[in-house]
Amino acid sequence: MNNLTSRRTRPVALAIGAVMALSLAGCSKAENTGGSSAAGSAGGGPAASAAASQSSGGNCTIAQTGYPKLDLTKAKVGFSQSEKEGNPFRIAETQSIKDEAAKLGITNLLTTNAQSDLNKQISDIKSMLAQGAQALIVAPLNSDGLQPALDAAKAKKVPVVTIDRLVTSKPCTDYLTFIGSNFVQQGQRAADAMDKATGGKGEVAILLGSSGNNVTTDRTKGFKDELAKYPGLKVVVEQTGEFDRAKGQSVMEQLIQSHPEITAVYAENDEMGIGAVNALKAAGKNPGKDVKVVSIDGTKNAVQLITKGEYNAVIESNPRFGPLAFKALQDFEAGQPIPDKIVISDDAYDSGNAAQKVNNAY
Missing domain, CATH: 3.40.50.2300 (Response regulator)
Incomplete structure (x- = not known):
């Protein structure tokens, strides 16, 4: 953070x-x-x-x-x-x-x-x-x-x-x-961005936000509903990162081990997405290339990673x-x-x- x-x-x-x-x-x-x-x-x-x-x-x-x-x-x-x-x-x-x-x-x-x-x-x-x-x-x-x-x-x-x-x-x-x-729409736009980044094929991990608020619920619903339009994209795992960078990194480290097939990450905020990028790098992977990364927020740190080719898309909140x-x-x-x-x-x-x-x- x-x-x-x-x-x-x-x-x-x-x-x-x-x-x-x-x-x-x-x-x-x-x-x-x-x-x-x-x-x-x-x-x-x-x-x-x-x-x-x-x-x-x-x-x-x-x-x-x-x-x-x-x-x-x-x-x-x-x-x-x-x-x-x-x-x-x-x-x-x-x-x-x-x-x-x-x-x-x-x-x-x-x-x-x-x-x-x-x-x-x-x-x-x-x-x-x-x-x-x-x-x-x-x-x-x-x-x-x-x-x-x-x-x-x-x-x-x-x-x-x-x-x-x-x-x-x-x-x-x-x-x-x-x-x-419109948090549902944010999730929908993230799914469309994921389709574009992956060419419509991939094994997707979702880093969920914290429970108990409509932001997480709506961003998840919007993403999953829209992703159903893209049969080549499949959600293989979802786990909460609590909207936190360190937690997102820790969860991503675990998912890399338990689900090595992951080729795309949808993070429900940029902080978790950046944490995922850090975990992917530490595992010897190339985020933005080997594993596509899409998140929601619009922070400068995440947008800068797009310019470096280490991130694929950010939907602003x-x-x-x-x-x-x-x-x-x-x-x-x-x-x-x-x-x-x-x-x-x-x-x-x-x-x-x-x-x-x-x-x-x-």
Whole structure:
């Protein structure tokens, strides 16, 4: 695991406009738009994040909730990060929240880090509420288990925007909205990238993410469902690497011994994918050639490995939630309807574009 500084240079006007349009659009069935944002495709700086679709279900308004109206620039806003920030995704995610708060002139931003401990995250959120937080942005550790913290926020009439991981609680009742990627689609795109990298033939190992959250479930489902279209690709083993580089490397070392037939690896985040590359090298194999590697995230380290020929493809999972999260809170406070789900746009990297777009990675 390594520390990387978040890079976030692309203007946010497109993202803000997209969210406003989405919020005003009313209730509609979810649409799967896929692909990268227009800005990301153009090869400029990182996409600030464009809302792509909204889920079915109602739209939430401040009148429905009975919450007091706030001037966010004068309010105390809390951000609860769930995991240790050795992971580049979490570094970029937190920095995006801080950057957008600064841009909007919000000077009273409380930040906490649960260090991958659910009980600590609940305690962190309650602590911020005790300190007078009037709005919250939460990156949940798991899909389940956060209800006590959400109940505490509801009791104080504090709106909560959740990002990255979808909680099983009820939108507009327990939390305002969820902002995140289409994780099923990410898995589908990874399967398509795997087909392209392997020529449609291979024995595939899956390095699963941590259990208990929708990211792992959805990325696995999307990949397997899409892989069924490619009869020459077969999943021979799957084992959790817990979204961790060291764990991914350890698991891959075991799989090399127990399944020497493996010719491709699908890692459900870049950190595990990089760990797999390290294990393959130590075993005398040539990752990217002998064993194809495809993962999800969009970290600079993984994209750089593509440019070296040691990795084959990365599907981005965009961590730049700041513009969308604060825009949702602004629109809510202004009385506009907020959809229960806002989908952020994700890019992709492979041997054809990695060298040109490596600076887009975080």
